[in-house]
Amino acid sequence: MARGWRRDFNFVWAGETASLVGTQVYQLAMPLTAVLTLDADATQLGLLGALTFAPYVLLGLPAGVLVDRWQRRGVLILSSLGQALSIGAIPLLAALDLLTFGRLLALACAAGTARVFFTIAYRSYLPAIVPPEHLTGANSRLTASESVAEIGGPGLGGALTQLVGAPFALLVDAVSYLASALGVSAVRQREKAARVDPAPLRSQVSEGFRFTFSSAYLRATLGEAASYNLCWQIVLTILTLFAVKELHMSPGTLGLTLSVGAVGALLGAAFTDRLARRVGLGRTLVIAAVIGDLAPLLLPAAHRGTWAAPLLVCAFFVQGFGITACNVHTMTIRQTVTPQRLLGRTNAAYLFVALGVKPVGSLLGGWLGTHLGLRGALAVGTAGLLSTCLFLILSPLRKVRSLDSLRPEPPEGARAAAPASTP
Template identity: 40%
Template sequence: MAAVKETAHEPDEVSTRAWDSRGFRWLWTGSAVSSFGSEVAELALPLLALVTLAASPGELGLLRAAQFLPFLLATLPIGLLVDRSRRRPLMIGADLGRFVLIALIPVSVWLDLTSVLLLCVVVFGAGVLTVLYQMADFTFLPTVTTVHQLADANAKLAATQSAMEIGGRGAGGVLVQALTAPVAMAVDAVSYLLSALSLSRIRVIEQVPVRSARSPLREVATGFRVVWTNAYLRALLGGAMTFNVCQEIFTIGFMLYAVRDLSISPAGVGAILVAGGAGSFAGAWFGSRLTARWSYGKVLLVALALGNTAPLASALTGPVGTWAFELLLGVFFVMGIGIGISNAHAVTIRQVAAPAELRGRVNAAYRLITWGGIPVGALGGGLLASELGNSFAMVAGAAGLATATLWILFSPIRTLRSVAQASPERTSY
């Protein structure tokens, strides 16, 4: 990564040019359509298993495991592959592969050839390709932007994904209800084809990365070393790990408490989750404007404090009685705002702080560790809820979420005036 020269006017001048970039616009378009399809499938796939195939709870759990396993098993080798290859062809290949695999689902249903085992194999393969796409996308984005455009670019991508989360799941329900789950899965498949076509329109020159003579194990280990020795990445890693563990505890406690103790209907629970998505959209869309007025580190710290502390208000659901539903709507909306801002800002710091030639491996190490906290939190949440009560699990998770901000408070991130200060040229390992 070339040294970044900061001037008083450069960020504004670059920002002016940013949205004239065809490369970013096509990347943005591809991300939007594939995100929409993914959210449609998020609802359609389990419904297809339950309704069309009459899957048992155990089979449904197996299907969910098949979706999740690639993020644990494939992340490290794919991170190495991304650092050794051009990223745009990898992304196009991942999209085309997902189009073929997901299209097999409705075709097999229509030909009466499908089974839960087939679904598991297909979604596992599609999950591996999703890991490939996401890892390559993380590394490719800085190719079509400058360091000063990254925050704005990530904010727009995050806002788009939040909007697709809201619209895609709503559309998925309508498609399943009106046209059946296989048709909804066909829509998901087509979304990946459209994304591949969009990415093919990007005209950018990518240099073939120089391959190291070191063993793959040593190259993978380098990603872990950078994550741990870089003060910015280490703080984000600790915060994300804490957040993921406690978020799972909070979510499991909330779902059980809302449905069983507060008797909130499934539609009501859905409305609360949509409020979170709406807040995330608002935060991601307007977050970059805040950094134009205040320092990067301060905006990130305040956003984290807002989003990570808001769930504590869920402890008031008992005292407010019949207003519990409205309180939870507000909690999730405010939480979403904080998450929308902080996610885009944190991703930008990770992209800038990681050396360009190591970005894939650094991202792989980061994701493996932070995503590893999800099953830990899920098991912990279930145990707390069963032993100490649903409300206790929800509030305990909320309390843990509030502590995630401390990783950033006591790190150099809070003093960042601009994200460029986190670049490797200005950071010692």
């Protein structure tokens, strides 16, 4: 690997940091656009969330195989531009007084489609430009950027929503994807020519699943991620509506609350590597996951008044610390145990399950919000989070001391004389 990897990584890191800030603005401004501009209810918010993540279910698996065949740098550039165009169309339609809920759904789905290819390619691209011994540090920096974005993004989104309106705040996200495309285009290190696997598409997709579920480490992290995403998506689906309608928070106050609470995520990214060296990787994973699962229980207890914002700040601060500390290591574990040639399809299989549950969580959150009320839906979602850490507690990962004990596991076809037939 070229000595200039730090320069290449810094360009990618800078572009991704800008994109992450934009994403945080999007995550606040998009539901606020639905609620404040289009007067959406809980059921409609559930549908919006479902269509945003539906592309992971419909396209995630073939996208993983295609990413393994294509140069990932090009995929990242094109998918960033696709997201910029899709999200940039929302403020344009709003300015022309042509924005409807149906068009909002269509553009959210289009942006989600581009995001599928970006997410899979990005997670597979980093090991191609960063030496293995520096992956944990690189992931820590990227996770720290996520935390910084979570601190600044919601506050920026809330302020812009109050200043210019929710649809026009989305311009920040559109521009951020242009920055992401520029960052990746500046990378000098070129990937090795992709080896086209002659096996049928169905067989390659199956290989990603076989490898993921044959690894005890990946099964544990996938179970934790999928169950957490399902329950957390229930919470996120109705959180904006709960804050605006029940707690009577302004967009600016809600954004500032989420920003202050996200400081915990920054601290989690900063200290998790040090904690893992001291108490062990497995113990750090379990402790961080338990902390992150317990904190959101405070959310349903919030009521309109002086203590609403501080309670939400406390919940998001502790939750951010725990989940971010956990995520840094789960990402590195996946990149460590997976062979380079299988990263695309394995990431696709992983994301198909981990993110494929989000449409279900969105629809369930909308249904629960309609039938149990917003506070009742929050209670169900946060209570469900308590079970997610069991996947780590009951797995061999809890005994892993460090990454040195993990090695890339051979694909299933290499462990047997012939690959298993596809049903």
